[in-house]
Amino acid sequence: MSKAVTIAEASCHTLFPTIFGILMRMLEEQCVFPLPEPQDLFQASQMKFEDFQKDLRKLKKDLKACEVEAGKVYQVSSKEHIQPFKENMEQFIIQAKIDQEAEENSLTETHKCFLETTAYFFMKPKIGEKEVSPNVFFSIWHEFSSDFKDFWKKENKLILQERVKEAEEVCRQKKGKSLYKIKPRHDSGIKAKISMKT
DSSP states (O other): OHHOOOHHHHHHHHHHHHHHHHHHHHTTOOOOOSSSSSSHHHHHHOOOOOHHHHHHHHHHHHHHHHHHHHHHHHHSOOOHHHHHHHHHHHHHHHHHHHHHHHHHHHHHHHHHHHHHHHHTOOOOOOOSSSOOOOHHHHHHHHHHHHHHHHHHHHHHHHHHHHHHHHHHHHHHHHHHTTSSSSOOOOOOOOHHHHHHOO
């Protein structure tokens, strides 16, 4: 059984570069890395939805405290001095509530999409966890993207070398089949006439 595993691992190490090379040759014109950068995936693996939720709850609490403080200022201020402050603060608070609600909805939607994506790839949460964490999911993709980028760079270099060889060969063929002939230059000046006499 261990021999079978070793053979499978060995064939995988040669099969992936082979398949990758064929894929790169099919997509020869594409020279932009087609996957997310490994560093971006690493950063995504470090995020936690719970931290974002906690930050949004803190922002909501701070916004309520700001609203209470603004209300205290409204009560203490005289009517002639309150107007520019009250109008601006009310606009600010209304816009802040809209933005805060939009961020909460965005986070909820992102979390839902993340869970759907993990389900699509048949990822199961670790024992004792409710759901697959971004760390587990993106760590796997970070590793794949890093390997893919290494192969991508090597294959692009090989393709470039092949193109250079092809261009050199075309140049050699064109030089060999030039449409005009270069005749050697015959000296016709005074030096040539003197050297012919001697």
